[in-house]
Amino acid sequence: VLFQIMELCGATRLGYFGRSQFYIALKLVAVAQSGLPLRVESLNTVKDLPLPRFVVSKNEQESRHTALYSSDADNSASYSGVIPPPPGRIQVKKGSVSHDAVQQRTSTDQQESTSPVVSPQQSPPTSPHTWRKHNRHPSGGNNERPLAGPGPFWAPFSEAQPGSSTSSDPIWSGHSPPPHQENWVSFADTPPTSALLAMHPASVQDQTTVRTVASATTANEIRRQSSSYDDPWKITDEQRQYYVNQFKTIQPDLNGFIPGSAAKEFFTKSKLPILELSHIWELSDFDKDGALTLDEFCAAFHLVVARKNGYDLPEKLPESLMPKLIDLEDSTEVGEQTGEVGYSSSPAEAPPSKSPSMPSLNQTWPELNQSSEQWETFSERSSSSQTLTQFDSNIAPADPDTAIVHPVPIRMTPSKIHMQEMELKRTGSDHANPTSPLLVKPPDLPEESKMSSSVKFTAGNTVTDGYSSSDSYTSDPEQIGSTVTRQRSHSGTSPDNTAPPPPPPRPHPSHSRSSSLDMNRSFSVTPGQQQTGVVAYPPAVPPRPQPSQGAGPHVHRPVDAEGLIAHTSTSPQQIPEQPNFADFSQFEAFAVSGVNKEEEDEIETHSEVLQVEKPSDSASSLRVAKADGRVEDKAPANVPTSASKGTTPLAPPPKPIRRRLKSEDELRPEAEEHTQKTGVIAAVLASQPSIPRSVGKDKKAIQASIRRNKETNTVLARLNSELQQQLKDVLEERISLEVQLEQLRPFSHL
Amino acid sequence: VLLSIICSPPQNYPLYIRSVPTENELKFHYTVHTSLDVVDEKISAMGKALVDQRELYLGLLYPTEDYKVYGYVTNSKVKFVMVVDSSNTALRDNEIRSMFRKLHNSYTDIMCNPFYNPGDRIQSRAFDNMVNSMMMQVC
Numbered sequence: 096v097l098f099q100i101m102e103l104c105g106a107t108r109l110g111y112f113g114r115s116q117f118y119i120a121l122k123l124v125a126v127a128q129s130g131l132p133l134r135v136e137s138l139n140t141v142k143d144l145p146l147p148r149f150v151v152s153k154n155e156q157e158s159r160h161t162a163l164y165s166s167d168a169d170n171s172a173s174y175s176g177v178i179p180p181p182p183g184r185i186q187v188k189k190g191s192v193s194h195d196a197v198q199q200r201t202s203t204d205q206q207e208s209t210s211p212v213v214s215p216q217q218s219p220p221t222s223p224h225t226w227r228k229h230n231r232h233p234s235g236g237n238n239e240r241p242l243a244g245p246g247p248f249w250a251p252f253s254e255a256q257p258g259s260s261t262s263s264d265p266i267w268s269g270h271s272p273p274p275h276q277e278n279w280v281s282f283a284d285t286p287p288t289s290a291l292l293a294m295h296p297a298s299v300q301d302q303t304t305v306r307t308v309a310s311a312t313t314a315n316e317i318r319r320q321s322s323s324y325d326d327p328w329k330i331t332d333e334q335r336q337y338y339v340n341q342f343k344t345i346q347p348d349l350n351g352f353i354p355g356s357a358a359k360e361f362f363t364k365s366k367l368p369i370l371e372l373s374h375i376w377e378l379s380d381f382d383k384d385g386a387l388t389l390d391e392f393c394a395a396f397h398l399v400v401a402r403k404n405g406y407d408l409p410e411k412l413p414e415s416l417m418p419k420l421i422d423l424e425d426s427t428e429v430g431e432q433t434g435e436v437g438y439s440s441s442p443a444e445a446p447p448s449k450s451p452s453m454p455s456l457n458q459t460w461p462e463l464n465q466s467s468e469q470w471e472t473f474s475e476r477s478s479s480s481q482t483l484t485q486f487d488s489n490i491a492p493a494d495p496d497t498a499i500v501h502p503v504p505i506r507m508t509p510s511k512i513h514m515q516e517m518e519l520k521r522t523g524s525d526h527a528n529p530t531s532p533l534l535v536k537p538p539d540l541p542e543e544s545k546m547s548s549s550v551k552f553t554a555g556n557t558v559t560d561g562y563s564s565s566d567s568y569t570s571d572p573e574q575i576g577s578t579v580t581r582q583r584s585h586s587g588t589s590p591d592n593t594a595p596p597p598p599p600p601r602p603h604p605s606h607s608r609s610s611s612l613d614m615n616r617s618f619s620v621t622p623g624q625q626q627t628g629v630v631a632y633p634p635a636v637p638p639r640p641q642p643s644q645g646a647g648p649h650v651h652r653p654v655d656a657e658g659l660i661a662h663t664s665t666s667p668q669q670i671p672e673q674p675n676f677a678d679f680s681q682f683e684a685f686a687v688s689g690v691n692k693e694e695e696d697e698i699e700t701h702s703e704v705l706q707v708e709k710p711s712d713s714a715s716s717l718r719v720a721k722a723d724g725r726v727e728d729k730a731p732a733n734v735p736t737s738a739s740k741g742t743t744p745l746a747p748p749p750k751p752i753r754r755r756l757k758s759e760d761e762l763r764p765e766a767e768e769h770t771q772k773t774g775v776i777a778a779v780l781a782s783q784p785s786i787p788r789s790v791g792k793d794k795k796a797i798q799a800s801i802r803r804n805k806e807t808n809t810v811l812a813r814l815n816s817e818l819q820q821q822l823k824d825v826l827e828e829r830i831s832l833e834v835q836l837e838q839l840r841p842f843s844h845l
Numbered sequence: 846v847l848l849s850i851i852c853s854p855p856q857n858y859p860l861y862i863r864s865v866p867t868e869n870e871l872k873f874h875y876t877v878h879t880s881l882d883v884v885d886e887k888i889s890a891m892g893k894a895l896v897d898q899r900e901l902y903l904g905l906l907y908p909t910e911d912y913k914v915y916g917y918v919t920n921s922k923v924k925f926v927m928v929v930d931s932s933n934t935a936l937r938d939n940e941i942r943s944m945f946r947k948l949h950n951s952y953t954d955i956m957c958n959p960f961y962n963p964g965d966r967i968q969s970r971a972f973d974n975m976v977n978s979m980m981m982q983v984c
Contacts, residue, residue, distance in 0.1 A: 355958070358959060383953075383954045
């Protein structure tokens with residue numbers, strides 16, 4: 096049937112579907128649907144032709160056509176309802192869209208629109224209802240689509256049109272896009288009779304539309320197309336073609352940009368109020384570069400068209416209009432960071448419009464968790480989170496662990512890959528770009544899991560902050576993410592991100608202290624005796640180390656980093672255990688000497704926390720001596736802190752931790768007070784090692800593990816920072832105590 | 846309570862005013878106005894130091910009124926002023942800075958819009974959304 100229709104209206108016409116043709120085609124469709132024989136005459140004769148029932152295909156094709164629709168008054172019966180509005184719209188469109196042949200149609204349209212306008216209105220009312228139902232139905236998902244594309248539009252359109260365009264609008268509110276398209280369609284509906292005459296040099300779009308319509312016969316196809324968007328904002332092929340042509344008129348290079356001023360002039364022609372144009376611009380200029388790429392331009396154009404058809408502008412850029420990252424890959428790659436300044440703010444603007452790539456991006460995060468582990472190991476080696484980012488960018492050259500990172504880019508959707516590339520550009524620009532490093536991961540990485548892991552790592556790198564930033568970052572997958580943009584957003588965030596990782600102990604002296612205090616209080620078990628003031632550290636520390644004694648060394652290690660602070664206090668038991676703690680034994684003596692109290696007092700002072708190593712040792716020994724174990728806390732804390740300084744705050748993967756924390760291990764045994772933490776950490780760590788293994792496994796498994804790891808990392812990082820803080824404090828105390836000890840020693844001899 | 850205002854040079858007329866709940870707006874407007882003077886003063890004092898991107902006002906804290914005024918100036922002398930309640934416990938410095946940064950970013954985005962004429966009142970929905978979300982986050 097479609098073919099027949101096409102023949103009738105199209106074959107006779109120009110090779111393409113001009114507006115008139117389209118109208119004719121629509122009418123024929125209606126005719127066909129109503130069971131009438133397909134005849135050209137029927138178009139003109141059947142006034143009450145029910146509006147063709149088209150599944151609500153959100154194809155914009157229709158919408159494009161609406162512009163093209165020259166209201167054919169006659170058979171507008173079915174279309175009639177549509178016609179009145181369309182004509183008006185058409186004219187409006189003409190204003191906006193008229194960049195080309197539309198104007199031609201205008202003339203014909205106007206003629207046609209007048210007459211049809213009247214008749215259709217009456218008939219449509221009934222049909223619209225049916226259509227409405229019909230449309231509603233399909234809008235969900237394009238079900239039947241007799242005619243695939245045009246159908247839906249018309250239906251909604253006709254419904255909207257019939258006089259009560261307003262009333263229909265509410266109906267269509269659900270189909271927001273459809274109305275838009277409907278408008279398009281309505282034009283088409285206008286009796287093509289007259290249109291037949293004016294074979295306007297339909298733009299290529301028409302042809303495409305027609306073709307699409309034809310293909311729509313397959314029903315689902317078109318439906319899918321339209322429904323795929325699931326929103327009326329989809330740009331049909333014809334429309335897109337049209338937009339592209341327009342783009343060319345302004346900017347011959349399709350890969351180039353339209354500068355803001357030119358775009359402004361262009362869109363001002365649409366006679367929309369400046370405010371709306373401004374809003375459209377905000378929506379469509381995805382990368383916020385002040386210029387429109389082809390995709391952006393199409394989106395903007397589409398929005399203008401929609402607006403002209405009475406369709407309200409969305410608050411955020413619809414998904415279907417989001418510029419494809421892939422397309423922009425090249426441009427972005429080139430470092431033209433012109434456009435794709437994907438500010439994190441932009442995501443805010445278009446959150447809903449997250450493209451499908453987003454989900455994939457989100458998925459990568461869990462993977463990232465996994466990789467974070469690996470990354471952590473890596474980072475530990477590098478002893479700086481910053482290097483991590485470079486790794487990402489450098490792919491996996493430096494560190495074998497980075498290999499793991501590779502998968503990240505692969506896993507990403509094309510857009511992601513694109514982003515990754517951008518990340519690469521940003522190489523080293525900011526460490527904390529959780530997303531960028533991950534994304535950047537050159538496709539070299541063979542395994543996706545690796546990628547995810549690396550991504551995870553990056554994310555993990557920045558601790559929780561990283562996640563948030565990366566999340567915000569990822570939220571812009573659509574954004575072409577010019578490196579510039581990324582850098583900007585990341586740099587904004589990265590400093591924050593990087594900050595947390597490297598200097599966990601340092602940055603939060605006060606902050607961690609409070610937290611550690613809390614923890615200490617909660618943990619306070621053994622140190623009951625300790626003084627209140629200092630209690631902060633010792634109490635916290637002792638409880639932790641103790642429980643964890645059982646944990647394996649490596650387990651402790653990661654934990655140690657965190658629990659170092661905590662376990663100082665554990666107790667003399669630990670001290671004797673370790674041979675390395677010879678110092679401690681010495682300190683024990685000191686500690687016993689009542690330095691405790693002084694130490695405690697001094698614990699609060701952080702002055703030399705960082706000096707650490709030795710003080711930590713002494714502290715540890717002191718701690719041994721002290722029943723309070725405060726010193727111990729310090730010592731272990733010191734050691735771990737110092738050791739872990741290089742390591743990322745994230746829960747250090749077992750391996751790196753082992754290396755660094757070897758000394759800590761010794762301390763650790765004492766410090767197994769971190770039971771609580773260690774217990775948790777152990778669990779986490781235990782799971783972590785397994786994560787790398789899973790690299791080769793299912794993505795999902797990896798992702799899940801990544802997520803777990805991420806969570807673990809977060810927890811561990813937090814613990815780590817707290818412990819480190821405590822460690823610092825303890826070290827300080829120890830130092831002070833030592834000093835006092837020295838001072839007191841002579842007295843002891845007396 | 847949070848109120849943010851963006852004022853543009855040279856006359857320092859406000860481009861955007863948004864305040865959260867409480868309707869003490871007038872008082873806030875007045876406060877902002879007076880703070881603008883302080884901002885200008887700081888700017889001029891800068892001299893060659895040029896743009897110190899962020900300025901933190903804690904100086905305008907009136908003991909009775911109990912609110913803090915923060916200021917921020919961009920390279921193009923566009924001033925952002927934020928008034929927050931002191932009762933709003935610890936809005937830390939970093940948070941204020943990040944808020945200003947976000948404001949600045951959004952403002953730049955608006956500037957990129959060719960349909961926006963500098964000096965117009967800011968009517969961007971995106972900007973509004975951002976500011977709203979920011980304020981909700983604080984309050």
